[in-house]
Amino acid sequence: MTESPSFIAKIARAIPFFGPSDPLVTVIELNGVIGAGGPGRKGLSLQRLEKTIEAAFKPGKLAAVALAINSPGGSPVQSRLILNEIRRRAAEKEVPVLSFVEDVGASGGYILALAGDEIYADESSIVGSIGVIAGGFGFVEAIEKLGVERRVHTAGENKSTLDPFKAEDPEDVKRLQGILDALHDQFIALVRARRPGKLADDPKIFSGEFWTAPQAQELGLIDGAAQLGDFLRSRFGDDVKVKRMSPEGGSLLKKLLSGGDMQGGLIDADALLDAAERRALWARFGL
Numbered sequence: 001m002t003e004s005p006s007f008i009a010k011i012a013r014a015i016p017f018f019g020p021s022d023p024l025v026t027v028i029e030l031n032g033v034i035g036a037g038g039p040g041r042k043g044l045s046l047q048r049l050e051k052t053i054e055a056a057f058k059p060g061k062l063a064a065v066a067l068a069i070n071s072p073g074g075s076p077v078q079s080r081l082i083l084n085e086i087r088r089r090a091a092e093k094e095v096p097v098l099s100f101v102e103d104v105g106a107s108g109g110y111i112l113a114l115a116g117d118e119i120y121a122d123e124s125s126i127v128g129s130i131g132v133i134a135g136g137f138g139f140v141e142a143i144e145k146l147g148v149e150r151r152v153h154t155a156g157e158n159k160s161t162l163d164p165f166k167a168e169d170p171e172d173v174k175r176l177q178g179i180l181d182a183l184h185d186q187f188i189a190l191v192r193a194r195r196p197g198k199l200a201d202d203p204k205i206f207s208g209e210f211w212t213a214p215q216a217q218e219l220g221l222i223d224g225a226a227q228l229g230d231f232l233r234s235r236f237g238d239d240v241k242v243k244r245m246s247p248e249g250g251s252l253l254k255k256l257l258s259g260g261d262m263q264g265g266l267i268d269a270d271a272l273l274d275a276a277e278r279r280a281l282w283a284r285f286g287l
Helices: 005-014 046-056 076-093 108-113 140-146 170-194 213-218 228-236 252-258 269-283
Strands: 024-031 064-071 097-106 118-121 126-128 210-212 241-245
Touching: 024 046, 024 228, 046 076, 046 241, 064 076, 064 108, 064 228, 076 097, 076 108, 076 170, 097 108, 097 228, 108 126, 108 170, 126 213, 210 213
Parallel strands: 024 064, 024 241, 064 097, 097 118, 097 126
Antiparallel strands: 126 210
């Protein structure tokens, strides 16, 4: 008995082996400040993301891997380690990578976006901040008023460089500026390498300034204004399957309340300071 074509078609739709399956796009969620974490700290780092990246590239038939980025930056080292791992996996699997900036993709967050072959952002997204910054405080007058005597002993004449309880030394500042300039040059070289022929001839691109998506597109930092879901349906069809992946992790507030990894439920001052520093990074972009 010969089965009707309609019956065969139903079987083919039910069992992907017998026919083409819907295109699959895995999405790696890259949310938060970039940097290695400790107790109460859930920064983006290669160690934390490595298994997620591996899983995103694991399916046999991938239309693309997408990056959903929402980060104000952080560690330049971890930013590049994550970028390099994504690029390595993409080359192995010969799969295109598409980056989508959400609220902000700035500084190290923009480095993450550079892992994509194409970069898109919402029209209201903040993009850029291609620069390097170092900051701190000076407490020299404060400890003098309090009658506190500073006692520091070192082996190595530059070991106490930029000590906040000493008057600022011009030689210290000069050495620090040299490091910042070197890191900035590396950042610039990476942007040029990942965006060949796309960047506008405008020095403000590398000034540390940041922009909304339309301005960033004019400068060549992104390829267009788009949101992840709409873009994927437009490129791969309405039947595209989107599988989101993100590293596990709880919030700092939850850990403070529950005591998980927080020394028996006691509030960790270092963790609170870390949270304040991260909050300051987000606040710089009005978030």
